[in-house]
Amino acid sequence: MSQPPRRLKDLGAHLGREVEGDADFAIDGVASLENAGVSDLAYVRSERYADRLAASRAGAVIAPPGVAVGDRPVIRSDDPGLDFSRAVRWVLPATAPQPGIHPSAVVAEGARVDPLASIGPHCSIGAGASIGPNSVLFAGVSVYERVAIGADCRIHSRCVLAEETRVGDRVILHPGVALGGDGFGYLGDGAGGLAKVPQIGRVVVGDDVEIGAGTTVDRGTLGDTRIGRGSKIDNLVQIGHNCRIGEQVIIVAQVGLAGSTTVERGAVIMGQAGAAGHLTIGEGAIVGPQSGLHKDVRAGARVLGSPQREERGFHKAMAALSRLPGLLRRVRAIERRLGLHPASDDSERPR
């Protein structure tokens, strides 16, 4: 790409940070310390990375004040990670396809696609749907009837947005996200079978939400399933009908939330955890990986385990469990000393 060189001084100005050393250094690319070449920019989190920095070929770095960087030019930053992220987008701006509707896409009459939106090959857009400006739908996105997608969204290939789904601005959906499938609800039909409970609610996704590949969010039964502004959801997560996910919530891969779970602002749910239905996970709570929730989690609490325990109790129980085989021997020794004869089979056998 024959574009003018990107100078370290211009990046420093963009970041609002001081440059030390050769301010005219031309940045060709960005990389980790391990992979960087002599014309790449890398970054150092702290003094602890001094060895890696010494071994790196990186031509320039972003580093905290006071950390020695050899004779490289350096941008000094109190938050090198965040400034490096911003530097990456400055050096490699996110590209977007041209605005317009690919001729192979199918847009129903009465759908509104902003002229600045980009609709990729083989997308389909149902009647009454709307797509906002600068939003990009990659190949093969399926938008059902009366869906609304805001501005500046990136909807990756093979996503499906069922009817009535609402998506805010700056939302990113990775490949294969399914919003608005029916919730899982049945009633006995009085004749020994199961009757489907109609699922007529919506999925409503706030601004600045990002949802990972293959994640599924079911529509509400009557009301809506909601994902609050700024929340980030990883891959292959299942969110049941009528869940209420607050703002700035983080949900890691393969978590499953049964129906009507409320997750309050800023809570973090680690990978593969699960929650039974109708629970509340309080503001700022942290739910450990593979936890199994069967009751509410207080705001700010840290829980772990299946069934859930408060974090300290979980670690004590697990440490104690490691000592249990020895404890059984010790109690047997005590019983012998005392001449006690426990019932020969006192165990609770697994079935």
Next chain:
Amino acid sequence: MSQPPRRLKDLGAHLGREVEGDADFAIDGVASLENAGVSDLAYVRSERYADRLAASRAGAVIAPPGVAVGDRPVIRSDDPGLDFSRAVRWVLPATAPQPGIHPSAVVAEGARVDPLASIGPHCSIGAGASIGPNSVLFAGVSVYERVAIGADCRIHSRCVLAEETRVGDRVILHPGVALGGDGFGYLGDGAGGLAKVPQIGRVVVGDDVEIGAGTTVDRGTLGDTRIGRGSKIDNLVQIGHNCRIGEQVIIVAQVGLAGSTTVERGAVIMGQAGAAGHLTIGEGAIVGPQSGLHKDVRAGARVLGSPQREERGFHKAMAALSRLPGLLRRVRAIERRLGLHPASDDSERPR
């Protein structure tokens, strides 16, 4: 929509239930007690919802006999939940796209699509496949060769049905379901590598089955993988090759069944549970959430935990585990009293 008003008396007749109060009440919509407006129909499960009912603006309700509903018109029902579900579909009939094949769909020569079926944009239908009357394929469904889909099915966007898959009548597949991927089978190839075991069986899905978004069902190795009539499977479930799922089985989200698992009629498997291969889960058994099955589950049994325990044993073990740290201290006190000196390191350390 300017259609004639839907009168409460007509709904009562449809449900075969008595109406009390203004039988000419015009129903505009359906909603929960919390969200209902004055022209909406809601429902009350039992006396326990009296407070919510009193606070509701719902114009009419379905309620059990004897439950006070104020001066609202009411349909009396012994099963308000089921009758409300039926009312929802009466007020808001499920809509379906027009029959016919969208011009952007690709239908191979020799495929048979019933004239009453609806094939959406960008669907592809392989040679020898057949689609029954009133079945709807939403945008982008991929039907491989020699697949058979029955009548009155709804196959949502981005589903894939691999060759030879059989789907009965009134089956619902939510977005992104994959039927007929290869099972996971390899043999040592005698040269230090892995040889793929050919997977040439089918997936066979019975009538009235519903499968949630993103769920995957692998084809049989030699015989078939079967999902019995009336079974309901939630999102992101994995069903391995040669599983035999009986009738009316319920499988909740993110469950994983390894190959050749048999699940008998009416069993329920809760979310995120897993089963090792070649097991049988007996008729009517209930497998708790996040359970890990490594052996059979008897008909009617309730199991929990990983590894599985009979439900009562599981709860006793978990309660006892909470008391274990204290027990360690108590045994130490006994040993001191008796002058016993346990080996200093008796623990089984986690690795």
Next chain:
Amino acid sequence: MSQPPRRLKDLGAHLGREVEGDADFAIDGVASLENAGVSDLAYVRSERYADRLAASRAGAVIAPPGVAVGDRPVIRSDDPGLDFSRAVRWVLPATAPQPGIHPSAVVAEGARVDPLASIGPHCSIGAGASIGPNSVLFAGVSVYERVAIGADCRIHSRCVLAEETRVGDRVILHPGVALGGDGFGYLGDGAGGLAKVPQIGRVVVGDDVEIGAGTTVDRGTLGDTRIGRGSKIDNLVQIGHNCRIGEQVIIVAQVGLAGSTTVERGAVIMGQAGAAGHLTIGEGAIVGPQSGLHKDVRAGARVLGSPQREERGFHKAMAALSRLPGLLRRVRAIERRLGLHPASDDSERPR
């Protein structure tokens, strides 16, 4: 299909194995012992299957030397399973669509599709992408810009390969695999919100890899996420950014690996296990189902449980746990005998 009969003697020659009995036996199909008809070939693993073999209608079998097969013709093999797999592919050769690009596919200018590749309906291939000879893309595959796919691959419907993804030769991707979604990385933005860490690395998949339906592999943050040659990954697995999966690794369904996990050659990770980030699972290690890894696993180790324990320790702890309710009673009896009075509430209660 009116093709010349497939004779047992020709199969024997193909396998390099001896035929006993009617070498002109015509093989119509292949099946399990249970399902085989009189013109089908089946196989017997060992003497232990004698009863099933006696009850089978199979016309011919592959069996180990010395195992009695009645008066059926038989191919003798030291490895009947592997030879039967090879026989299946000889009797039923894998078919492939015709080479060429379906007219409904969209191939960007500057993409290179080998004339021997087959591109199905509604595929899209981005600028700068390349598809090697004999590779098959089924309907609706989405290939972003600058992706490279090697020779002899089978990419099933609805797979998505994000920009820069590299796929070797003879790779199989089952329906709905998503390669190259963004990894899950955020930093505090200094204003109470979350800033997305740009994900600019690639996914690189080696030769002879097979990946199951619905599995997601995230691109690296700066470097690459790598799947080594010959590794086999089952359905609905999540592999985070910058993971390094070695050669010949086996990962069973619904496993989740957080970012920067290293899995060394030949390791096996059983279903629904999870690993926290930045761990190493050593060469040939075996991680049991539903395990939760929070620290490294040594080469060759076998671990189980959440949190992980060495296999023998896990089984001892679980057996001891079954005896814990009884142990509580025994210690209470000892205390009574000694006149000790433990604090009335010594339990660590779950929260």
